[in-house]
Amino acid sequence: MKVVVVGCTHAGTAAVKNILNNHPDAEVTVFERNDNVSFLSCGIALYVGGVVKDPAGLFYSNPEELAGMGAKVNMEHDVTNVDTQNKQVTAKDLKTGEETTVDYDKLVMTTGSWPIIPPIPGIDSDNVLLCKNYNQANKIIAEAKDAKKVVVVGGGYIGIELVEAFAESGKDVTLIDGLTRILNKYLDKPFTDILEKELEDRGVKLALGENVSAFVPDENGKIQKVVTPSSEFEADMVILCVGFRPNTELVKGKVETLPNGAIKVNDYMQSSDPDIFSAGDSTVVHYNPTKQDNYIPLATNAVRQGMLIGNNLTEQKMKYRGTQGTSGLYLFGWNIGSTGLTEEAAKLQGLDVNVTVIEDNYRPEFMPTTEKILMELVSEKGTNRIVGAQFVSKYDITQSANTMSVVIQNEMTVEDLALQDFFFQPHFDRPWNYLNILAQAALSNMHQ
Known part of the structure; x- marks a missing residue:
C-alpha cells in the first residue's frame, strides 16, 4: 500500500507515526516544504520572551525519527499538483x-494553514x-534585538502572548485589533476587562475596535509607523497575528470544502x-457545542485527527x-481557561x-491563603445542556477547562x-468544588 503524506507539522507527524505503527509494511512518502517537522508554534512567544532558551525543545519529532520508522521523508519539497484521477502527486x-x-x-x-495577510x-x-x-x-527574535517600539496586530492568543513577551522585555508595545475586546473568540467581557486592565497597567497601549489602514515605511523601506482611522503608532517592528486560512489549493474543486x-x-x-x-489546520472539525462542522485550527485538534488517520x-x-476548542493561557500572572461557546458566540450561532x-x-x-476565581457557565435553554465555560484566576485553575471539555463532549x-x-x-478545594458551586448558581438563576 502506497501512502503519500503532504505536509508534516502536527497532523502530518501524528499521521505518519500512527500509519507506520498500524501498517508497518506501508510505503509512506512524506513531502514537507520546510526544513523541519513538528514545530510547536504555540511556544514562539516563550522563545521570543527568553523563557525557552533552546528552540530544539519546541520540536517533538524530526525527519530522522520518521525515516527510522520506515517513511521516505522529502524535506524542502513543495507539492505542485495532486492528480486525483490517476492518484499521483507531483x-x-x-x-x-x-x-x-x-x-x-x-x-x-x-497541509496546515498560513497566516491571513490582509x-x-x-x-x-x-x-x-x-x-x-x-x-x-527566528526572524522575530533577530529583529526584536534592536526594536524599541513593537506593534502587534491581532488580539488572539498568539498576539496576546507576544504582547506579554515584548512588554516583559522592556519594549514599547501597542496592540491593535479590529474587534472591541481582546481574546474575543474565547472569553466574554467580564474576563477580558480584567486582562485588558492588566495590559494597560503594564504599559501596553491598546487600540481596540481599530483596523490598520496603512503601514508607512521610511525612505529605506523599513516600517516607521502604523496608521489606523483615528491614530498613528510609531513602530520598529510589526507582527501580524490576524488569523489563519487553510492551505488547500492543491485539492480545490477535487474534494468538498467549507x-x-x-x-x-x-x-x-x-x-x-x-x-x-485530511487532518489538522487544513481540515474542518466537528464542534460539539453546536453539533456542526467548524474551522478551529489548534494543535490539539491536529494531533487527534492525525492519529485517527493512522487508525x-x-x-x-x-x-x-469532535472538539470543544478548549484552550488555556497564562498572562502576567493570570491563569485563563476556556472551552466551548462564549455568550457572544452562542448568540451569533x-x-x-x-x-x-x-x-x-x-x-x-x-x-492561610486562597485566591478568587471568576467563572462563567453557558448552557442551552430548555435542555440545560452545558455548552461553554470560562475561568480566570491567579490560582492555576486551567485544568478545569479540560474538565468542562469532558462535560460538554458528553x-x-x-x-x-x-x-x-x-x-x-x-x-485544594471546598466541600463543594467550585465547579459544583458554579453549576448550583446557574440552577438558582434559572429558577428565579
Whole structure:
C-alpha cells in the first residue's frame, strides 16, 4: 500500500507515526516544504520572551525519527499538483528544482494553514512580520534585538502572548485589533476587562475596535509607523497575528470544502474522496457545542485527527469525538481557561442560552491563603445542556477547562455538574468544588 503524506507539522507527524505503527509494511512518502517537522508554534512567544532558551525543545519529532520508522521523508519539497484521477502527486525539490511524481493508494492532506495577510498598503515593508513557523520565530527574535517600539496586530492568543513577551522585555508595545475586546473568540467581557486592565497597567497601549489602514515605511523601506482611522503608532517592528486560512489549493474543486477552503471529513477523517484523508489546520472539525462542522485550527485538534488517520487508513475503526476548542493561557500572572461557546458566540450561532458569572474562592477561607476565581457557565435553554465555560484566576485553575471539555463532549447538564462527585481536601478545594458551586448558581438563576 502506497501512502503519500503532504505536509508534516502536527497532523502530518501524528499521521505518519500512527500509519507506520498500524501498517508497518506501508510505503509512506512524506513531502514537507520546510526544513523541519513538528514545530510547536504555540511556544514562539516563550522563545521570543527568553523563557525557552533552546528552540530544539519546541520540536517533538524530526525527519530522522520518521525515516527510522520506515517513511521516505522529502524535506524542502513543495507539492505542485495532486492528480486525483490517476492518484499521483507531483513535488518540486526546492533546492535543486527537480520534479518527482509518485503514485498513491491513500493520500493524506495535512497541509496546515498560513497566516491571513490582509491587503493593506505598505504591508510589504521591512519588519512587518508573520508568526507561524520556526523560521519566522527566528526572524522575530533577530529583529526584536534592536526594536524599541513593537506593534502587534491581532488580539488572539498568539498576539496576546507576544504582547506579554515584548512588554516583559522592556519594549514599547501597542496592540491593535479590529474587534472591541481582546481574546474575543474565547472569553466574554467580564474576563477580558480584567486582562485588558492588566495590559494597560503594564504599559501596553491598546487600540481596540481599530483596523490598520496603512503601514508607512521610511525612505529605506523599513516600517516607521502604523496608521489606523483615528491614530498613528510609531513602530520598529510589526507582527501580524490576524488569523489563519487553510492551505488547500492543491485539492480545490477535487474534494468538498467549507467556503474558506477547509476540507470536509467524515468521522474517520476521510474526505468526499474516500482515498483522500485530511487532518489538522487544513481540515474542518466537528464542534460539539453546536453539533456542526467548524474551522478551529489548534494543535490539539491536529494531533487527534492525525492519529485517527493512522487508525482508519484501511478500515473504519475509530470515530472522531469532535472538539470543544478548549484552550488555556497564562498572562502576567493570570491563569485563563476556556472551552466551548462564549455568550457572544452562542448568540451569533443562534443558540438560546443561560449564562451565569460568579466569583468564589478556590479553597476555604480558613486556610492561610486562597485566591478568587471568576467563572462563567453557558448552557442551552430548555435542555440545560452545558455548552461553554470560562475561568480566570491567579490560582492555576486551567485544568478545569479540560474538565468542562469532558462535560460538554458528553452532553452533561447543569444538574449533572451541580451534583458531580469531586473530592474535598482543604488544601485544594471546598466541600463543594467550585465547579459544583458554579453549576448550583446557574440552577438558582434559572429558577428565579
